[in-house]
Amino acid sequence: MGHPSAGWLAVGLVRRPHGIHGEVLVEVETDFPDRLAPGLEVGVGAAVPERRLTIHRLRMHKGCWLLSFEGLRTIDEVEELRGQWLFLPEQEREALPATYFYEHELAGLACEDTRGGLLGRVEGLADLGGGPLLRVAAGGREVLVPFRSPIVVRVALAEGRVVVDPPAGLFDDQAL
Numbered sequence: 001m002g003h004p005s006a007g008w009l010a011v012g013l014v015r016r017p018h019g020i021h022g023e024v025l026v027e028v029e030t031d032f033p034d035r036l037a038p039g040l041e042v043g044v045g046a047a048v049p050e051r052r053l054t055i056h057r058l059r060m061h062k063g064c065w066l067l068s069f070e071g072l073r074t075i076d077e078v079e080e081l082r083g084q085w086l087f088l089p090e091q092e093r094e095a096l097p098a099t100y101f102y103e104h105e106l107a108g109l110a111c112e113d114t115r116g117g118l119l120g121r122v123e124g125l126a127d128l129g130g131g132p133l134l135r136v137a138a139g140g141r142e143v144l145v146p147f148r149s150p151i152v153v154r155v156a157l158a159e160g161r162v163v164v165d166p167p168a169g170l171f172d173d174q175a176l
Helices: 075-079
Strands: 008-018 023-028 041-045 051-061 064-069 085-089 110-113 118-127 132-138 141-146 152-156 161-164
Touching (some): 008 064, 008 075, 118 141
Antiparallel strands (some): 008 023, 008 085, 023 064, 041 085, 118 132, 132 141, 152 161
8 A cells, every 4th residue: 555644654454343342354564563562543544544543452363463442342343444444653764674665755766777877767666475676667668676685776765766776678678
């Protein structure tokens, strides 16, 4: 999920109520699932945080979260959360690992080669199972660039660019 609202990031999708005691099954959509904890205030909404809830209990279940919220204890109370996104406040850049970037920070950056030649514009990220890929709009097509060193040489947010050293042929018109 992209950047829905300044200061908030979508981290999970509420799939359905679970059991009879007000828990919901939430599909994890974040690289940092350990940020969730009992007592943490989260936002919930269809596209932006429309309401704030406090996590009462949290546990993992088959790769998803099972959450309960303070003040919500019945199936009927949590049923209205079905299909809504769970949001966390965006962490300050200083609190993130040096090589971690939010997708919304990368979208729109110029993608340049190591000589300063413009290759295209970053549209976002994709993950097809082998790790994150930069989605770069280049000459009317999309090029997927592995988002790792040594291919990505530098991400310069302040300069509005990503410098890459792509494998031969990646940006050629004949490449598939």
